[in-house]
Each structure stands twice: as structure tokens, then as C-alpha cells.
Amino acid sequence: MPPVFDDAEPSPAVLRSIYAAAFTPSPWHETPDQVEAFVRRLPSQTGRPGFRCVTVHVDGEPAGFTCGFETPDPWPSDRLYRPIADALGGDTSVLKARFEVHELAVDPRFAGRGLGASLLRRVTADAGPSWLVTSPAATAAVRLYERLGWSTLREFGVTRELLGTFRVYLSPEVPGI
Template sequence: MPPVLDDAEPSAAALRSIYAAAFASPPWHETPDQIEAFVGRLPSHTGKPGFRCVTAYVDGEPAGFAYGFDTPDPWPADRFYRPIADALGGDTSALRGRFEVHELAVGPRFAGRGLGAALIRRVTAAAGPSWLVTSPAATAAVRLYERLGWSRLREFDVPRQPLRTFRVYLSPEAPGSSESP
């Protein structure tokens, strides 16, 4: 049976089960505490302007999701936002006010079925220029984004993170994208 993509607001339990399956394994190795922190962030994310989420179900089972929201302007100073701004020399104009794909997760049992591509396309379909962050160590994600025409804007490091190096990618329709490190 083909996957069903659902734009309705999903339950936190469905997102948690997918997130745990996707991010507890390599290269992320997220701990139970980190997974619960994701669940704790959900209410603040769902309330952000422009929030949209798409969930994929295979045979009625939650298999993947993608969500995001409009990047706040002025630029936030929390979590990864500060290191991104530093890597861009303080010029965040290519990202501010655009749609940020904040999470994309596909359960390992459902990988290789095109769910990631379907989810990223669906969540960004009406968004216009979009951006996201991933680790170059997440090779399947990097291949997916680059195959879909997303371009690397910049790499940056976040000290005290298990995966230290991250990349900012711009969607194909985002002007000013480049292959600069």
C-alpha cells in the first residue's frame, strides 16, 4: 500500500515514535533525554507563525514526518541560530523570513521508499524559498537534499555537540545559494 501523507496536526506520540526511531540510530545517537527534549520543544514549535507539518503513514503506522515554520525576523539567538549567524558573518538575510524545515525524520524501517523526498516536497510546496540544517555525517539526508536540488550555503561548528559540524542548505528556489564552505 502506498504511503499516506497527512497535513493534519499529528499527535506528539506519533512524532515521538518516528523521531526516536530515526534519531536514536547513527549518526545521531540521540539519548532518551534528547528525544524527550524534542517532545518538550514541540508545543513551542507548533505555535510559531507559518508552522506546517506533514506526517507519512504506511499501512496506518507513523513512518515519517517533516515540519517547519517561518524563520523569525529579527534573527533568534538560541540553539543553532547563533552559530549559523556567526558562520554567515552576521548576515542572515538569506534565511530570515523564509521557511525553515526544522525537522525531517523517517523511521529506519521505512527508509529507501521515497518518503523523505515526498515529505520535504510537501512541507515546502507552498513555502517558497526554504532552508534547513543537517550534519554532513547524515549521508542519506545530504544525498536526498542534493538530489532534490538543495544547495549548501555554509558549514558551521557547534562546540559541545556530539556531531560538531553542520551544514545550512537552501532550497532550489532560494536565490543566492552557493557551494561555498
Template structure:
């Protein structure tokens, strides 16, 4: 674990937003200010989901990264990526009882220092089988998940962009 790394399971939305903007505005994501602002609304909505868990990491007091997730929704939503995931998987029973690692973000200033790995391990500890979606273009994220033992289940395309569905090592 990196020197000076601390955690806060009840971070403020401002810390999450600043980390999200730092992580998703540059390549490969290129998120716009409107997309970054929409994240704050999604986070507020997701925080009301039963079983929601989150954690934020700070390096020497500076917001460095965050992670959050929740048990897979039941019934399965028909929005954003959920419909394409359902189409790619077919049998949703393999995801229905699992924890969804919904968002992982690390400020690029702290990349490569173990922040993402520590956050993923902390959030998924004790939740059992989990899943997540990322894009192959996010090479650092793919390396992180695969190094942590997550295995690729399916690849699918949404509006011309390729995504991968991963299952946790304990799946």
C-alpha cells in the first residue's frame, strides 16, 4: 500500500467529482463538462441504492481515488449499459446475485501507486462474487483488474464502443 494512503468510507461528493473529472476528462475517455456534471447526479442516485458501498483514498491528504458499487439491481434496469449487458450475457442469473463494482476512478497524478488496487480490494472484501464493466481502451484499468485476478466473461458493443464484462476472482 502506498505511503500516506488513507481512506474515507463517507467522502463528500466534491471529492468524488474532482477525482472523476481528473480521471475521465483526459484520454481515453474524453468526457465533457456536461458528462462530468451528470456523474454527480448518477452518484447521488446510486447512493440511495440498497447495499451501496463506497470508499475514497487520499494520499497525503489529497483526494486520489474512489470506488463505489452495490448489489445488482432487481429487476434489471433497462438503461445506459444494462440492456447491452443483458443482451451480451443472456442469462442474467449469473449477475443477479452479485455485487456490481460500478465506478472506479483514480486521479492520474496518483496512478501507478497502488491506489486503484487498494480501493478495489477494500470495496469488494466481504461482498462475495462481483462484476464490473470497463472498456479495452482503458488499458490501465484492464491491467489492474486482470492483475487482481478478475476474469473476462464477455465483450460487447454499445453505440460503436467496445466494453468488457469482468467477474471477480471469487466468482
């Protein structure tokens, strides 16, 4: 049976199960508290302008999701936003008015089937120039983004995070990059 993609309002329980499966193993090592923090952030994210979420099920099981929204303006200071702004010397103009791919998660049981690429293409379809952040330690994600033509804008460090180093990627539609 082929994968079934859906862009209807996502179920928090489905997103939680996929998020936990994708982000508790290496290299992310997210804790149960971090998984619950993701779930608690969902209502504020679904209300953001331009919010989109796409899920995929394989044989009736939740296999992956991606979600994003228009980059907030004014530029936020929570989570990784402040270190991103610092890495860009405070000039976030290249990211403003762009679609932010906020999460992309595939349950490892379903990896290697092209689901991540399909999810990313679907969530950014008609969104215009987009951006996202990942860790270079997430080698499968890095390979995916680079294979799809996404380019590194900047790499930056965050000492309070387990992984320490992150990259901002721009979609291939960003002119001049």
C-alpha cells in the first residue's frame, strides 16, 4: 500500500508519537520532557500565519510529518532564534518573510523510503523561499537537504544544547544564494 499524505489539522497524539520516535534516538537524544514541550508548543504554532502541516501514514501507521509557518516578524528571541540572529550579525532579513520549515520528522522504522523528501516538497510547495535549521550531526537530514539543493547559509554554535552546532539551510528558490 502506498504512503498516504494528509494536510488536514494534525492530531497532537500522532505528532507526539512521530516526534518521539524521530528525536529520542541519536543524534538528538531528546528527553520525554522535551517531547512534551514540543506538544505544548503546538497550539501556538498552529495559530501562526501560514501554518502548514503534512503527515504521512504507511500501512495505517503514522510514519512522518513536517510543519512550518511564515517566519515571525518581529524576529523572536526564544529557542534557536536568538543564536541564529547572532550568527547573522543581527541581520535576519534573508530569513524574514520566508517560510520556516520548523519540524521534519520521520519515524526511523520508515526511513529510506523517500518520505522525508516528499514531506519537505509538500510543505514548501507554493510557499516560496524557505529555510530550516538542523544539526550537522543529523547526517541523514543533511544529506537529504543537500541532495534536494538546499544550501548552507550559516553554521552556528549553541553551548546550552547537547549537539552544540547547528546549520541554517536555505531552499534552492532563494535568489542570489
